[in-house]
């Protein structure tokens with residue numbers, strides 16, 4: 546019998562970049578988009594195959610280089626479970642998460658894979674172990690990731706995250722809706738994280754002050770979300786955005802999307818993730834979703850995903 550497992554996309558609500566410097570961040574899963582992995586047994590003696598039919602990939606595990614993140618994750622998981630490094634499996638992956646758009650598509654695929662392997666051999670896996678295995682593949686892409694992406698995807702719940710600590714799951718008092726606009730601009734996280742590092746090296750006092758300001762408003766955001774004060778959360782998005790712009794990770798196309806969303810009635814908007822390109826998130830009251838979505842599309846968004854964070 547084939548075994549299938551899935552994992553959601555994710556979005557960072559507040560605290561990106563500062564989280565790399567030990568400050569807290571808040572992230573939520575985006576269950577409207579998912580990555581899926583399916584494992585089928587092949588006849589005995591066949592090599593393990595990794596296939597992604599949507600992108601025409603079909604490769605045998607033993608021939609795949611270590612720099613290929615999915616193969617790395619499969620190898621690590623097999624080793625962790627003391628299984629053969631070349632099981633007679635066909636592993637198929639697919640995803641509805643747009644790639645390279647800040648929704649964690651790579652981490653979600655890796656998470657679905659690890660989950661599918663554990664399920665296929667009938668072993669339970671905790672979110673902590675899942676997240677730990679996927680973190681290794683994140684390192685290939687991002688260099689020095691904080692670990693927030695793999696953690697929120699492994700838990701599949703809203704999280705309060707501080708690097709190197711166990712995350713805290715927390716529950717919003719009220720559901721809230723976000724429009725996630727993809728700018729269509731590829732901006733590798735590794736580059737923006739590297740640029741912030743250069744800025745910090747040149748002006749550590751100024752950058753530390755901004756990281757502290759981001760940490761304070763992220764704390765307030767958690768309280769506001771737990772109290773259900775969604776309008777106040779919008780104002781915190783705006784303040785976080787201003788500080789991200791000061792860190793040098795905003796850009797004119799992102800500012801245009803943010804302004805358009807707010808002009809159409811969003812309660813607040815900011816870039817999410819690495820910045821420069823990637824995503825903008827807008828906090829939107831349900832009756833304004835359509836207008837904000839249209840405004841984002843008319844101002845350069847390539848795609849808009851609407852997600853509701855559940856209470």
Ligand code: MEV
Nearest residue numbers: 561562690691692818819
């Ligand atoms: C990227 O999704 C978020 C950053 O804070 C980098 C990281 O946390 O590793 C920009």
